[in-house]
Amino acid sequence: MSRTFSIGGIHPHDHKISVNASIEDFPLMDMAYISVSQHLGAPAEPVVAKGDQVKVGQLIAKASGFISANIHSSVSGTVTAVEPLPDISGNLIPHVVIKVEGDDWEESIDRSPEIVKEVKFSPKEIIDIIAKAGIVGLGGAAFPTHIKLSPPPGKKAEYLLINGAECEPYLTSDYRVMLEYPEQMLIGTKIMMMALGVSKAYVGIEENKPKALKLLKKIASKGYKEIKVVSLKKRYPQGGEKQLIDAILHRQVPSMGLPIDVGVVVQNVGTALAVYEAVQKNKPLFDGVVTVTGGCMTEQRNFRLRVGTNFERIMFAIGGFPKDAVKLISGGPMMGKAISRMDAATVKSTSALLLLTEEETRRGEEGNCIRCAKCVEACPMGLEPYLLNRLARAGRTDDLEVNLIQDCIECGCCFYSCPSNIPLLDTIRLAKGQVLKIIRSRPKK
Amino acid sequence: MTTTILFTVVSLSVLGLLLALILYLVAQKFKVEEDPRIDDVEAILPGANCGGCGYAGCRAFAEGCVKADNLDSLYCPVGGNDTMKSVASYLGMEVAEKAPQVAVVRCNGNCDSRPKTNHYDGYSSCAVMASLYAGDTACSFGCLGQGDCVVVCNFDAIKMDPRTGLPEVDQDKCTACGACVKACPKFIIELRNKGPKNRRIFVSCINKDKGGVARKACAVACIGCFKCQKVCPFDAITMSNNLAYIDYNKCKLCRKCVTECPTHAIWEVNFPVRVPKKEEEPVVEQ
Numbered sequence: 001m002s003r004t005f006s007i008g009g010i011h012p013h014d015h016k017i018s019v020n021a022s023i024e025d026f027p028l029m030d031m032a033y034i035s036v037s038q039h040l041g042a043p044a045e046p047v048v049a050k051g052d053q054v055k056v057g058q059l060i061a062k063a064s065g066f067i068s069a070n071i072h073s074s075v076s077g078t079v080t081a082v083e084p085l086p087d088i089s090g091n092l093i094p095h096v097v098i099k100v101e102g103d104d105w106e107e108s109i110d111r112s113p114e115i116v117k118e119v120k121f122s123p124k125e126i127i128d129i130i131a132k133a134g135i136v137g138l139g140g141a142a143f144p145t146h147i148k149l150s151p152p153p154g155k156k157a158e159y160l161l162i163n164g165a166e167c168e169p170y171l172t173s174d175y176r177v178m179l180e181y182p183e184q185m186l187i188g189t190k191i192m193m194m195a196l197g198v199s200k201a202y203v204g205i206e207e208n209k210p211k212a213l214k215l216l217k218k219i220a221s222k223g224y225k226e227i228k229v230v231s232l233k234k235r236y237p238q239g240g241e242k243q244l245i246d247a248i249l250h251r252q253v254p255s256m257g258l259p260i261d262v263g264v265v266v267q268n269v270g271t272a273l274a275v276y277e278a279v280q281k282n283k284p285l286f287d288g289v290v291t292v293t294g295g296c297m298t299e300q301r302n303f304r305l306r307v308g309t310n311f312e313r314i315m316f317a318i319g320g321f322p323k324d325a326v327k328l329i330s331g332g333p334m335m336g337k338a339i340s341r342m343d344a345a346t347v348k349s350t351s352a353l354l355l356l357t358e359e360e361t362r363r364g365e366e367g368n369c370i371r372c373a374k375c376v377e378a379c380p381m382g383l384e385p386y387l388l389n390r391l392a393r394a395g396r397t398d399d400l401e402v403n404l405i406q407d408c409i410e411c412g413c414c415f416y417s418c419p420s421n422i423p424l425l426d427t428i429r430l431a432k433g434q435v436l437k438i439i440r441s442r443p444k445k
Numbered sequence: 446m447t448t449t450i451l452f453t454v455v456s457l458s459v460l461g462l463l464l465a466l467i468l469y470l471v472a473q474k475f476k477v478e479e480d481p482r483i484d485d486v487e488a489i490l491p492g493a494n495c496g497g498c499g500y501a502g503c504r505a506f507a508e509g510c511v512k513a514d515n516l517d518s519l520y521c522p523v524g525g526n527d528t529m530k531s532v533a534s535y536l537g538m539e540v541a542e543k544a545p546q547v548a549v550v551r552c553n554g555n556c557d558s559r560p561k562t563n564h565y566d567g568y569s570s571c572a573v574m575a576s577l578y579a580g581d582t583a584c585s586f587g588c589l590g591q592g593d594c595v596v597v598c599n600f601d602a603i604k605m606d607p608r609t610g611l612p613e614v615d616q617d618k619c620t621a622c623g624a625c626v627k628a629c630p631k632f633i634i635e636l637r638n639k640g641p642k643n644r645r646i647f648v649s650c651i652n653k654d655k656g657g658v659a660r661k662a663c664a665v666a667c668i669g670c671f672k673c674q675k676v677c678p679f680d681a682i683t684m685s686n687n688l689a690y691i692d693y694n695k696c697k698l699c700r701k702c703v704t705e706c707p708t709h710a711i712w713e714v715n716f717p718v719r720v721p722k723k724e725e726e727p728v729v730e731q
Contacts, residue, residue, distance in 0.1 A: 090579030
């Protein structure tokens, strides 16, 4: 029987129109624009300067601070500038700009297609390699993986969960990874289990991906008995950490807590593949699978895309900007971010590029709240979005905190389900930021 | 019949008197001693309850005035110097005169000079828009144009100009309460001295990008060229992060910087129309 999380959730149409497009290598670009802030936490510090020659996989920016990640070059060529350039939101962030010359990889990277099964490192060495390779969570938040794999003292992980739910509509990048790199992904899972010292792992996959479920179950039953592949009901936001833990293990993460508080670490399918490549093939994280999709496109694509490709280049590769498309989203339609600058470039955690037509993006006119409580029913965190919205507009931060606004995961279920088109998520997200700021500014006990 | 009515009236009257007596005694016993001057000071204040003084409302401010040793740190921006003088004379204190202030919008990138690079279709609020991204133009510092400042203004002093897409302050209605300053997520609005005859000069831009980037995003941006600083005879202009700032206490309104600014980012307000000199290009009054 398929499992699922206990409260809330919605069932949007999944629109997985790019499922059958196999992963193809993206043609090499002319210029790479690599941001130094591709992860949660402190931006990395560039270690290259204008005029330097770099190879594919060479370190170009070093992690600074505890929560940070290394950045490696995704191309070979000459650094032409290290300057602030806009990211997808239009904010200026230092980028390393590289003019591409050939495709010269670092010699230490193993580019052979053979699958290396045997892991010959100790847990500590594995975490060091992952930190060096600059791996971040590819599920969206881009939290540095090596920190997630080193639980704080006093806390012990019992389970590792691999998130293959891909509950966002349209996205198929994780699905394609599971189909085309199944064994590599499972080895990556095994490596992370070794690093954490856990003996059990689950891979959660939604029912709408039967091929991936069957394939992974088959491979896991042969060589990876400690990894259990479980089928999940199709429901959004199943891929949220707290929802996935609830669905698979029926454990509830406490308010303001982390998965490690209930002995769980959650990683994404893409992260598992990146870990495999880093540990077994010595390849740092500088590319990822990106779905380029949309109803207005004639051909759906899944690319293996290098970090720092700008969106204009991607549009060029798919044969120009589709006529009907008016909105570009980096990520899925529920939690993705609209791209405001076409000259911005992809980052490590870019999982999809979604092109939507005017019809698909249209917002309905905002009406009055009719107290139907659909948002309350939909909220997977058990919050009351209609109330939070009203309190947020009145600026009542004390009451917002009492009503646990800080637990909002910004999944957008409330906004999706609201028949009056009230922008619940917009107001709640803004107020959540203010409340978190107040909570963090308090002296620690 | 009459006895019933009589009995009812008498018993209710006695009960009423008894309860009134109890209420009176309780009120006397638990009386809250309040300075009677607070009521009088509150009557002097404008009663806008805008919070511009930093207190929760006019009553709280009146309480603050009565309790304070001197009125130096207290100022009612709505009532201005006249009100403060009345308060001071009532309380038997002295008060120094403060220069009246007005809110100025430090962004002049209108639809022509600052072209839109994308279209925002989200919830119409500057705060929400700013939490999502840098804005719908290439300038990440400029006005977002959703009108949060208009919404918070208690005095109807700010309006969006549909021609420019920027807020415009009505200097006669503006009381410098500072509500718009707090509401603007981009920190564009500043309270500045109104100046003699309401004449003032300010840099109408807060773009901290390098000159080239700023200029590309907006034709009227401050590009940090230092020209105004060099020409200023009074050292009123400081440069930091590629942005000029005019100190209104030092500025003597000579208007040299206005003509010098290559992007017309420095504004002069309420000056008479300049007589064009022979060798100089005529400068159009903003």
